[in-house]
Amino acid sequence: MIVKTEHAFIRAFAAAVGKKEGEGPLGRQFDYVDTDDRFGQPTWEMAESECARLALSLALAKLPDAAADLLIAGDLQNQCVSSAYGLLDFEIPYLGIYGACSNLTEGMALGAMLLSGGAAKRVALVTSSHNCAAERQFRSPIEYGGQRTPTAQWTVTGAGGYILDAAHGDVRICDCLIGRVQDVGLRDLTDMGAAMAPAAADTLFRYFEESGTRPEDYDAVITGDLGAHGSLLLGTLCRDRDLPLENHFDCGNLIYDASQDVHAGGSGCGCSATVLGAKFLPMLGRGELSSVLMLATGALMSKDSVAQGRSIPAIAHLVHLAHR
Amino acid sequence: MIVKTEHAFIRAFAAAVGKKEGEGPLGRQFDYVDTDDRFGQPTWEMAESECARLALSLALAKLPDAAADLLIAGDLQNQCVSSAYGLLDFEIPYLGIYGACSNLTEGMALGAMLLSGGAAKRVALVTSSHNCAAERQFRSPIEYGGQRTPTAQWTVTGAGGYILDAAHGDVRICDCLIGRVQDVGLRDLTDMGAAMAPAAADTLFRYFEESGTRPEDYDAVITGDLGAHGSLLLGTLCRDRDLPLENHFDCGNLIYDASQDVHAGGSGCGCSATVLGAKFLPMLGRGELSSVLMLATGALMSKDSVAQGRSIPAIAHLVHLAHR
Numbered sequence: 001m002i003v004k005t006e007h008a009f010i011r012a013f014a015a016a017v018g019k020k021e022g023e024g025p026l027g028r029q030f031d032y033v034d035t036d037d038r039f040g041q042p043t044w045e046m047a048e049s050e051c052a053r054l055a056l057s058l059a060l061a062k063l064p065d066a067a068a069d070l071l072i073a074g075d076l077q078n079q080c081v082s083s084a085y086g087l088l089d090f091e092i093p094y095l096g097i098y099g100a101c102s103n104l105t106e107g108m109a110l111g112a113m114l115l116s117g118g119a120a121k122r123v124a125l126v127t128s129s130h131n132c133a134a135e136r137q138f139r140s141p142i143e144y145g146g147q148r149t150p151t152a153q154w155t156v157t158g159a160g161g162y163i164l165d166a167a168h169g170d171v172r173i174c175d176c177l178i179g180r181v182q183d184v185g186l187r188d189l190t191d192m193g194a195a196m197a198p199a200a201a202d203t204l205f206r207y208f209e210e211s212g213t214r215p216e217d218y219d220a221v222i223t224g225d226l227g228a229h230g231s232l233l234l235g236t237l238c239r240d241r242d243l244p245l246e247n248h249f250d251c252g253n254l255i256y257d258a259s260q261d262v263h264a265g266g267s268g269c270g271c272s273a274t275v276l277g278a279k280f281l282p283m284l285g286r287g288e289l290s291s292v293l294m295l296a297t298g299a300l301m302s303k304d305s306v307a308q309g310r311s312i313p314a315i316a317h318l319v320h321l322a323h324r
Numbered sequence: 325m326i327v328k329t330e331h332a333f334i335r336a337f338a339a340a341v342g343k344k345e346g347e348g349p350l351g352r353q354f355d356y357v358d359t360d361d362r363f364g365q366p367t368w369e370m371a372e373s374e375c376a377r378l379a380l381s382l383a384l385a386k387l388p389d390a391a392a393d394l395l396i397a398g399d400l401q402n403q404c405v406s407s408a409y410g411l412l413d414f415e416i417p418y419l420g421i422y423g424a425c426s427n428l429t430e431g432m433a434l435g436a437m438l439l440s441g442g443a444a445k446r447v448a449l450v451t452s453s454h455n456c457a458a459e460r461q462f463r464s465p466i467e468y469g470g471q472r473t474p475t476a477q478w479t480v481t482g483a484g485g486y487i488l489d490a491a492h493g494d495v496r497i498c499d500c501l502i503g504r505v506q507d508v509g510l511r512d513l514t515d516m517g518a519a520m521a522p523a524a525a526d527t528l529f530r531y532f533e534e535s536g537t538r539p540e541d542y543d544a545v546i547t548g549d550l551g552a553h554g555s556l557l558l559g560t561l562c563r564d565r566d567l568p569l570e571n572h573f574d575c576g577n578l579i580y581d582a583s584q585d586v587h588a589g590g591s592g593c594g595c596s597a598t599v600l601g602a603k604f605l606p607m608l609g610r611g612e613l614s615s616v617l618m619l620a621t622g623a624l625m626s627k628d629s630v631a632q633g634r635s636i637p638a639i640a641h642l643v644h645l646a647h648r
Binding site for chain 2: 001003043045046069070074076077078079080081084085087088091092093094095096097098099100106110113114116117118119120177178179180181183300301302303304305308310313315
């Protein structure tokens with residue numbers, strides 16, 4: 001069911017990213033670029049916490065009062081500890097979410113529904129990922145130097161902090177659609193895009209059907225981190241349903257350039273969180289884009305679940321954003 | 325900020341539990357008791373998924389139409405895979421949450437706010453834990469046979485499925501208060517109660533202050549899984565603030581009896597989820613209790629974060645429940 005969110009705007013945003021992301025095509029649009037991905041911390045996991053803390057600090061600093069009623073946050077680390085530790089000092093009532101790389105739009109949809117329903121006046125949203133923390137948790141430590149496959153994506157080191165507001169902001173969250181978990185039976189931990197594309201398609205098809213719209217009714221259809229392979233598959237699924245995506249952008253295909261050797265593109269909660277905010281929000285704010293659909297996509301397996309022979313379930317949540 | 329939830333009721337509930345829980349004092353009040361904790365599955369992790377699936381199936385079966393607009397779920401497994409796999413077949417739009425053992429009241433508060441704000445008419449909520457899956461993930465595999473300390477709690481094998489409704493149900497969710505992450509610097513993975521008690525106290529104190537009420541204004545103040553040690557500490561913290569808890573119950577102290585050798589009591593998402601539903605909801609439904617505060621408490625560390633020397637952050641979310 002598409003939920004109209006009448007009182008939900010994006011008021012402020014900030015991104016903190018690692019060195020490689022700073023060297024990419026969007027590098028100058030991020031608020032903070034770390035010099036070496038360590039963010040001054042002794043472990044990769046703590047570096048991610050610090051990155052998340054920076055993103056929220058910088059976003060709150062763009063408000064006159066630096067305050068929020070609720071904080072929604074999540075990440076990829078086991079038990080979402082990047083968020084729990086990194087955002088501890090803010091003392092804002094905290095709702096932890098887990099949608100893997102779909103966290104951005106899960107949190108944005110939730111925040112928009114809570115604002116529109118009157119449960120809060122302002123909601124902060126943070127989601128993060130760190131390449132070195134994610135690689136050793138989901139695959140192998142980077143020191144192992146495993147060969148990467150052509151479909152492998154590069155987990156983004158970065159965090160996005162968003163301030164959603166019931167009344168103020170240049171970008172409107174018009175409505176949202178919560179995704180359903182989809183599992184087409186894939187088991188390849190180095191091809192997340194293929195596992196997530198069917199989830200993006202399911203949510204898009206449900207949205208188009210219920211709203212009576214088509215892809216060309218929007219300036220852009222943006223996905224989170226399908227990367228090159230997942231984007232190709234989503235394109236095929238949409239063409240098969242006679243809903244060709246001529247205006248599709250994927251954050252995973254935008255954050256790095258071809259010289260950065262990331263194979264199928266970027267991924268991770270930090271990918272969609274930083275690219276939506278740094279690239280698309282300013283265009284929506286200025287009215288260069290008037291209406292877009294944003295779907296962050298998440299793969300919901302764990303390393304253990306795949307080791308036990310289970311396939312990779314995935315989900316995608318949609319928010320419809322427009323120039324105010 | 326306490327959020328009033330005018331249109332939120334608990335309409336149906338079901339619990340599925342393991343063998344040991346079935347042998348405890350509440351055994352006859354659970355809907356399904358497994359014969360051997362395996363739930364017919366080849367791994368402990370898949371057993372938990374099946375337990376969660378059963379709890380939601382049995383709860384939905386108590387409705388005339390077995391339908392819900394949204395499903396909120398979470399668990400303790402890395403990347404919350406118990407919920408992702410276990411609830412896949414329901415095809416209900418899915419919001420993953422992570423608040424560790426606070427999932428019950430995080431989800432109930434979220435669901436109540438979404439229902440009251442008009443974002444849904446009916447929300448299903450499931451949370452689960454499994455002793456053997458949790459022990460090998462957070463501590464040691466049970467085959468290791470490690471000695472348990474006096475403060476150690478026994479992770480409950482069980483899941484609770486709740487159906488929240490905007491209009492129907494005998495128990496009203498009157499209002500809720502989202503917790504703040506608290507970290508008092510404890511590092512003992514075998515004493516979760518001590519880490520969580522300050523979080524429960526923080527939320528309770530904020531609630532009493534903002535509402536202008538005291539513990540004795542409610543028939544019961546119920547916590548999720550502080551166990552014997554955490555309950556003692558919460559009692560002390562409350563007495564120190566001149567808010568003695570004469571009517572305190574902890575689900576972790578109720579699910580097993582003294583003969584079951586669980587040391588400081590039960591714990592895990594499944595503890596509060598099954599005990600609130602099986603013991604207290606019927607009393608609220610019949611009016612034997614008229615108004616209670618329920619706080620599920622969660623410890624937000626991971627095994628790795630503690631191994632890296634970090635302390636244990638915790639959180640507690642509150643829902644105020646009343647006889648309709």
